[in-house]
Amino acid sequence: MSELAPLAIAVPLIASAATAALGAFAPRSLLAALNVAASAFATAACAVLARDAALHGSVIHWFGGWRPAHGVSLGIAFVVDPVSGALAAFAGLLTTAAFAYAWTYYEKDDGAFAALLQVFSAALIGFFLTGDLFNMFVFFELMSVSAYALTGFRSEDSSAVQGALSFAVVNSTGAFLVLTGVAIVYARTGALLMAQIAHSLGGAADPLVVVAFALIVAGFLVKASAAPFHFWLSEAHAVAPTPLCVLFSGIMVQAGLYAVARTYWSVFSGALGPHGDGVRDVLVAFGVLTAIVGAVMSYAQRHVKRLLAFSTVSHSGLMLCGIGLLDPRALGGVFVYVLGHGLVKGGLFMGSGILLNRYQTVDVEALRGKLRELPWLAVVLALGALGLAGLPPFGTFVGATLIDDGASRAHLGWLTVILLLTAALTGAAVLNAVGRMTFGWGPPPDPRAVTPGRENPETEAATGLRLVNMAIPTLALIALAIAFGFVPVASTAVAAAGAFADRTVQEAVVLAGGAPVPLPSGPAVPLGDGILHGAIGGALALALAALGLFADRLPIWPLLKRTYETAMRIPHAWHSGIVTDYVTWLTAGAAAFGAALLSLTR
Amino acid sequence: MSWLPYIVPAWIFVIGLYGMATSRHLVHLILCLSVTQSATYVLILMIGYRTGATAPVFSDVLSTVRATDPVVQAVTLTDIVVGATVTALLLAFALRIYKTYGTVDPQDLRTMQG
Numbered sequence: 001m002s003e004l005a006p007l008a009i010a011v012p013l014i015a016s017a018a019t020a021a022l023g024a025f026a027p028r029s030l031l032a033a034l035n036v037a038a039s040a041f042a043t044a045a046c047a048v049l050a051r052d053a054a055l056h057g058s059v060i061h062w063f064g065g066w067r068p069a070h071g072v073s074l075g076i077a078f079v080v081d082p083v084s085g086a087l088a089a090f091a092g093l094l095t096t097a098a099f100a101y102a103w104t105y106y107e108k109d110d111g112a113f114a115a116l117l118q119v120f121s122a123a124l125i126g127f128f129l130t131g132d133l134f135n136m137f138v139f140f141e142l143m144s145v146s147a148y149a150l151t152g153f154r155s156e157d158s159s160a161v162q163g164a165l166s167f168a169v170v171n172s173t174g175a176f177l178v179l180t181g182v183a184i185v186y187a188r189t190g191a192l193l194m195a196q197i198a199h200s201l202g203g204a205a206d207p208l209v210v211v212a213f214a215l216i217v218a219g220f221l222v223k224a225s226a227a228p229f230h231f232w233l234s235e236a237h238a239v240a241p242t243p244l245c246v247l248f249s250g251i252m253v254q255a256g257l258y259a260v261a262r263t264y265w266s267v268f269s270g271a272l273g274p275h276g277d278g279v280r281d282v283l284v285a286f287g288v289l290t291a292i293v294g295a296v297m298s299y300a301q302r303h304v305k306r307l308l309a310f311s312t313v314s315h316s317g318l319m320l321c322g323i324g325l326l327d328p329r330a331l332g333g334v335f336v337y338v339l340g341h342g343l344v345k346g347g348l349f350m351g352s353g354i355l356l357n358r359y360q361t362v363d364v365e366a367l368r369g370k371l372r373e374l375p376w377l378a379v380v381l382a383l384g385a386l387g388l389a390g391l392p393p394f395g396t397f398v399g400a401t402l403i404d405d406g407a408s409r410a411h412l413g414w415l416t417v418i419l420l421l422t423a424a425l426t427g428a429a430v431l432n433a434v435g436r437m438t439f440g441w442g443p444p445p446d447p448r449a450v451t452p453g454r455e456n457p458e459t460e461a462a463t464g465l466r467l468v469n470m471a472i473p474t475l476a477l478i479a480l481a482i483a484f485g486f487v488p489v490a491s492t493a494v495a496a497a498g499a500f501a502d503r504t505v506q507e508a509v510v511l512a513g514g515a516p517v518p519l520p521s522g523p524a525v526p527l528g529d530g531i532l533h534g535a536i537g538g539a540l541a542l543a544l545a546a547l548g549l550f551a552d553r554l555p556i557w558p559l560l561k562r563t564y565e566t567a568m569r570i571p572h573a574w575h576s577g578i579v580t581d582y583v584t585w586l587t588a589g590a591a592a593f594g595a596a597l598l599s600l601t602r
Numbered sequence: 603m604s605w606l607p608y609i610v611p612a613w614i615f616v617i618g619l620y621g622m623a624t625s626r627h628l629v630h631l632i633l634c635l636s637v638t639q640s641a642t643y644v645l646i647l648m649i650g651y652r653t654g655a656t657a658p659v660f661s662d663v664l665s666t667v668r669a670t671d672p673v674v675q676a677v678t679l680t681d682i683v684v685g686a687t688v689t690a691l692l693l694a695f696a697l698r699i700y701k702t703y704g705t706v707d708p709q710d711l712r713t714m715q716g
């Protein structure tokens with residue numbers, strides 16, 4: 001059974017090689033079918049592994065048969081627990097949807113796009129499944145490099161290349177932070193397998209161990225687009241081809257968050273456990289900052305893809321708060337939220353891709369009133385907006401409920417309010433855009449503002465069959481996002497997060513060959529409060545959107561407008577668009593993160 | 603254990619970051635990124651260093667001979683491959699940007715503002 005784990009990566013990689021080799025002469029439909037099939041296989045394999053891990057305990061695959069001897073491991077292992085298996089399956093699912101959406105994309109392309117996308121998805125899956133810290137870094141880099149190339153893929157579009165450059169410089173620097181941290185850990189323990197490192201570290205939390213933890217987590221937070229490491233994300237999203245945005249926002253950013261949780265729970269929780277309060281304060285502080293910056297910037301955008309990108313920043317902050325609480329219940333909530341958010345955001349990006357394809361622009365003001373031609377799309381986007389705000393029955397509300405539970409157990413009740421408000425604000429940002437694009441509501445744009453030019457279309461114009469082909473995955477993801485809220489997943493997620501966070505069992509199973517432990521049944525999770533919270537979030541989103549659309553009818557509008565514009569100058573100035581500034585932010589952010597951790601874990 | 607293996611790579615890392623943060627030329631920026639990455643090579647190789655040890659190749663010496671850590675060498679090799687890929691890709695981007703905008707100064711490339 002454990003052979004499925006390497007196959008989940010090998011099959012997409014083989015499909016990638018085949019696509020690249022046959023791309024020049026094989027018919028498009030054959031290549032598309034091959035890639036959809038390969039991704040569907042990877043999805044199914046990961047789902048089977050996750051189910052197996054839940055029923056019988058973690059699935060472990062030792063590469064080359066290098067099993068541990070006398071409790072010491074030199075080999076590299078994939079360790080699939082229910083969480084990593086489920087997230088890998090979700091990565092596969094979104095890739096399948098992206099391939100289905102891109103069926104008619106790049107008709108003139110020689111297969112390079114599909115080949116790169118397949119490498120990207122294989123790396124993502126490997127990243128989730130591996131139980132080895134250096135192996136994780138390798139998959140991280142493979143994922144990153146293919147993502148840079150995909151972002152700059154339309155190299156005739158100069159802004160795409162520029163966005164890819166910022167993306168690559170910032171993320172590579174983050175990866176070097178991770179590698180430096182891994183090297184320090186190796187210097188201390190002589191091990192790279194997570195369970196072995198945790199075993200060797202024991203309870204020693206001297207400054208060197210804290211520095212290693214800070215470097216690894218700061219590096220992964222770059223991928224997770226936590227403020228102030230988030231600047232690359234909006235640029236990469238604004239220019240990347242739409243099928244890629246689905247994966248970037250739906251699972252790549254979340255892979256960074258997963259790595260933060262994995263690093264803490266599987267590697268450092270023994271050493272840093274006694275200083276848990278300090279770690280929690282730092283992670284939650286960065287999470288709150290990220291949630292607020294992302295939400296505020298999202299509301300201020302008029303480019304739909306950038307708007308959605310900043311909303312991803314905000315939701316990433318929300319999930320970082322959930323991880324930072326260091327509570328299995330909140331952690332379970334984060335994993336549910338990843339799925340709920342990924343489906344909603346994937347649907348929204350696919351919707352924006354249809355706009356881009358049809359009108360050669362995703363500028364809200366240029367699209368004023370245009371969405372009337374596609375009323376179904378307006379409904380889909382509005383539904384997605386409510387999903388972002390956490391309105392039941394969207395799956396996001398289940399995750400948010402569990403994170404709120406964790407927050408109140410940690411006596412951080414104020415966190416609930418901030419997370420509710422920021423999620424509502426990102427929903428309002430989308431609703432505001434939908435109101436303008438559908439009904440032409442809202443004050444006219446400032447005539448001094450620069451009107452963005454037309455963007456290069458990504459595909460042939462979407463009419464007839466092409467439109468249907470793009471519409472089906474869009475509708476499917478939004479429908480799944482709604483259906484997901486009805487799946488009684490909360491209690492299982494809490495149990496799975498408990499197993500994810502149980503380092504001692506992982507060590508026993510991985511190193512000593514102990515019997516794997518099946519998932520216990522999770523605690524009952526009452527969702528009553530969560531439904532109320534979600535309803536408030538949805539109502540708040542509608543109210544905030546209405547404020548943006550109709551506030552010009554209020555007598556205090558001039559004052560309101562002036563105050564808002566003055567206040568927004570500051571965050572706008574931060575997002576300067578200059579890559580060297582982003583490196584400065586990254587350096588300052590990593591230094592602040594490390595200093596805060598060092599001082600709070602004394 | 604000496605602190606030198608940590609101080610030298612830390613210095614290289616920071617000097618690379620400084621170069622990137624103040625760069626006015628994309629090629630310079632990309633090379634500074636490589637400098638930052640070379641800090642990781644130095645760190646990792648130093649970690650595996652053992653005084654008086656030979657290279658970890660056992661085809662012509664006894665396996666009991668004192669050798670340096672082979673794991674760090676494999677890790678560094680992987681790291682170098684990654685570095686070469688990233689640098690090549692970034693230089694291609696820089697070339698494309700130069701062909702389009704006629705400039706390689708990051709300060710002049712701010713179409714993404716806000």
